[in-house]
Amino acid sequence: MTAFSRMAESESQCIARALRRRDSEFIGRMVSRYHYRLLRYLVYWTSRREQAEDLVQETWLRVLERAGQYNGRLRFEPWLFSIARNLAIDHLRKQQTAMHRMCREDEAGVDLPAPDFESPFFAAARSEDAKRIAAALGALEPIYREALLLRFQEELSLAEIAQVAGAPISTVSSRIHRGLSMLQAALGGGADAA
Amino acid sequence: MPLENHEKARFLIHRDLVEGISLEDRRWLDAHVGQCAECGRYADLSARAVRALDWFAVELDPAAALRVENVVRSRAEGMRSAEAHAKSLWIGTAAAIFLTFTGSAVTWGPLAWLASQWNVPSRVWQIGFAAFWLLPSLMLALLPLFRRRLLGEHSDSKGRTI
Numbered sequence: 001m002t003a004f005s006r007m008a009e010s011e012s013q014c015i016a017r018a019l020r021r022r023d024s025e026f027i028g029r030m031v032s033r034y035h036y037r038l039l040r041y042l043v044y045w046t047s048r049r050e051q052a053e054d055l056v057q058e059t060w061l062r063v064l065e066r067a068g069q070y071n072g073r074l075r076f077e078p079w080l081f082s083i084a085r086n087l088a089i090d091h092l093r094k095q096q097t098a099m100h101r102m103c104r105e106d107e108a109g110v111d112l113p114a115p116d117f118e119s120p121f122f123a124a125a126r127s128e129d130a131k132r133i134a135a136a137l138g139a140l141e142p143i144y145r146e147a148l149l150l151r152f153q154e155e156l157s158l159a160e161i162a163q164v165a166g167a168p169i170s171t172v173s174s175r176i177h178r179g180l181s182m183l184q185a186a187l188g189g190g191a192d193a194a
Numbered sequence: 195m196p197l198e199n200h201e202k203a204r205f206l207i208h209r210d211l212v213e214g215i216s217l218e219d220r221r222w223l224d225a226h227v228g229q230c231a232e233c234g235r236y237a238d239l240s241a242r243a244v245r246a247l248d249w250f251a252v253e254l255d256p257a258a259a260l261r262v263e264n265v266v267r268s269r270a271e272g273m274r275s276a277e278a279h280a281k282s283l284w285i286g287t288a289a290a291i292f293l294t295f296t297g298s299a300v301t302w303g304p305l306a307w308l309a310s311q312w313n314v315p316s317r318v319w320q321i322g323f324a325a326f327w328l329l330p331s332l333m334l335a336l337l338p339l340f341r342r343r344l345l346g347e348h349s350d351s352k353g354r355t356i
Contacts (some may be wrong), residue, residue, distance in 0.1 A: 021274070022270045022271070022273050022274035022277065023270070024267040024268075024270040024271045024274070025267075027266060027267060027270045028263050028264075028266065028267040028270075031259075031262060031263045031266045031267075032259065032263050035254070035259045035262065035263075036252070036254055039252055039254070040251075040252045043252050049252070052252075053255075053258050053262075056262055057261075057262045057265055057266070060262065060265075060266040061265075061266065061269055064266065064269055064270055064273060133243075133246040133247075133249065133250075134250070137250065148247060149247070151212060152211075152244050152247050153247055153248070158212070158213055173212060173213065176212045177208050177212065180208060180211065180212075180240065180243055180244070181208075183243035183246060183247075184236075184239045184240055184243045186243075187239055187242055187243055187246065188239050
């Protein structure tokens with residue numbers, strides 16, 4: 001066992017103990033520490049900032065409820081992201097069901113509010129290249145965006161991403177390859193056009 | 195240059211980014227990319243695609259972050275006090291049940307003696323003992339556990355009283 005993995009292990013165990021003891025000081029610090037990463041992950045999933053913010057809170061409340069399930073043997077981040085992922089999927093499913101219902105009502109003559117959706121990827125894009133990437137990211141299915149984020153920004157290992165996604169490593173690997181290819185195509189298209 | 199070499203190079207470029215490649219593969223890839231402008235461009239594009247993900251920083255709202263932190267902290271405190279309360283209830287109940295049975299064992303002998311002195315049939319005094327000593331004691335011991343249900347209160351899994 002390397003010094004790094006020993007350190008990571010003791011940190012995970014520290015977190016597991018704090019969660020089991022409901023140590024509000026420690027948990028508060030963790031919420032603050034992981035807030036940005038969790039928010040970014042959920043924005044990648046939902047493509048909507050406000051929903052992502054609500055889901056961040058839901059995720060932490062779910063973490064408290066399931067504190068007994070985290071034993072500290074594995075790193076905390078994959079466990080945290082897998083909880084956030086399940087909530088995001090539930091949320092998207094509910095949203096889809098509601099959309100279907102609204103569509104049916106719309107067919108029956110009910111006025112629907114106009115969507116005010118602006119992709120957070122576009123909001124963050126400040127250059128032409130960034131806009132092309134934003135379009136590619138927006139077009140990608142959330143599972144590909146998720147794989148890219150977890151690998152290249154969260155720097156999780158393939159095994160950890162597989163744990164979060166509940167998918168085999170080979171599937172995770174091919175999702176990353178596919179996502180990367182789409183981003184490359186977006187950048188390459190721009191370069192060719194220029 | 196054979197087509198397979200370009201395919202292999204592109205495969206290794208992606209693999210290097212995703213999971214890393216062996217030293218031998220790296221040497222081969224470096225040599226190939228050094229000779230092949232097209233694969234060099236592909237490697238550059240791949241690296242740019244990964245770097246491009248950093249452009250999408252999510253702006254943090256400190257007020258929202260603080261709000262979440264406060265909600266989670268207060269829920270953690272609520273759960274801790276609810277769990278401490280539940281723990282003390284269980285300990286109290288266990289102690290009460292223990293005392294009920296210990297007390298019953300202690301009083302059993304003298305009651306049996308008294309019943310024999312007053313010629314009370316054993317079935318009668320035993321039913322009386324169960325009805326007026328054992329059952330009330332057990333009900334009192336278990337009462338705190340079911341108090342909330344009896345009063346129509348419920349506690350959800352998150353430790354909140356409804």
